Amino acid sequence: xxxxxxxxxxxxxxxxxxxxxxxxxxxxxxxxxxxxxxxxxxxxxxxxxxxxxxxxxxxxxxxxxxxxxxxxxxxxxxxxxxxxxxxxxxxxxxxxxxxxxxxxxxxxxxxxxxxxxxxxxxxxxxxxxxxxxxxxxxxxxxxxxxxxxxxxxxxxxxxxxxxxxxxxxxxxxxxxxxxxxxxxxxxxxxxxxxxxxxxxxxxxxxxxxxxxxxxxxxxxxxxxxxxxxxxxxxxxxxxxxxxxxxxxxxxxxxxxxxxxxxxxxxxxxxxxxxxxxxxxx
Numbered sequence: 001x002x003x004x005x006x007x008x009x010x011x012x013x014x015x016x017x018x019x020x021x022x023x024x025x026x027x028x029x030x031x032x033x034x035x036x037x038x039x040x041x042x043x044x045x046x047x048x049x050x051x052x053x054x055x056x057x058x059x060x061x062x063x064x065x066x067x068x069x070x071x072x073x074x075x076x077x078x079x080x081x082x083x084x085x086x087x088x089x090x091x092x093x094x095x096x097x098x099x100x101x102x103x104x105x106x107x108x109x110x111x112x113x114x115x116x117x118x119x120x121x122x123x124x125x126x127x128x129x130x131x132x133x134x135x136x137x138x139x140x141x142x143x144x145x146x147x148x149x150x151x152x153x154x155x156x157x158x159x160x161x162x163x164x165x166x167x168x169x170x171x172x173x174x175x176x177x178x179x180x181x182x183x184x185x186x187x188x189x190x191x192x193x194x195x196x197x198x199x200x201x202x203x204x205x206x207x208x209x210x211x212x213x214x215x216x217x218x219x220x221x222x223x224x225x226x227x228x229x230x231x232x233x234x235x236x237x238x239x240x241x242x243x244x245x246x247x248x249x250x251x252x253x254x255x256x257x258x259x260x261x262x263x264x265x266x267x268x269x270x271x272x273x274x275x276x277x278x279x280x281x
Contacts, residue, residue: 003027003053004052006058007060008058011152028050030046037077057099064123069243075131079132095202096136103123104119106120143202146204150183159183161279164228175215177216182209182212182250189265192262209270218268222272
């Protein structure tokens, strides 16, 4: 199958390309230089050249705090850019897999969010990603929307790399302890996305590694597995001011994966161990 992958310079797009090629698919990767998704004619031109049977859309504006000041740019990429892709997928009868986020939810309570729960984003990033979801649902029947959280991978920056750097530089870090969710390893997620795009079990899914933790607990495990002695101080998010408001409850219910024949991802601690073994070689 010929699959177009957007955002290949990001953490996830990089690993999706590797997974598809490993399975024998013809994966064609693009980033902004090859296909600026905010330019509808450029998107149409690339689709006409490549003629993909499926698209895995990883490209996104992901600078959550900066998005509060650059709302127009964020919306142009996450909402309008995604709408361009969805519209052309409809024209070409091409199935689409779109990566969304736990940030579409308001973040109150402790119950894991179901795929069909109402969205109520707290920040510009979450709102524009949800607008991308809405565009896909307007245009397409053959789609997968996969909401993920707390992503880490080899290619690009992430929380794990930031903690390792700060831990080595300072020997002490302060991390929020009242935001709960699940880390997601891009290698594990890429295998699931490839499983999905190979079939036709369309719909909205939640996907992250198994188990819940706080950012504080995540940081503690990073340092333990890396063998670093770093003092980690927990704080409430109210004491750790950021431009964009974050949800406290980012728990995602992933039962729909099992119901539709997909495998759950491994435990986040196991994923982190494997990631660090590769990262710290």
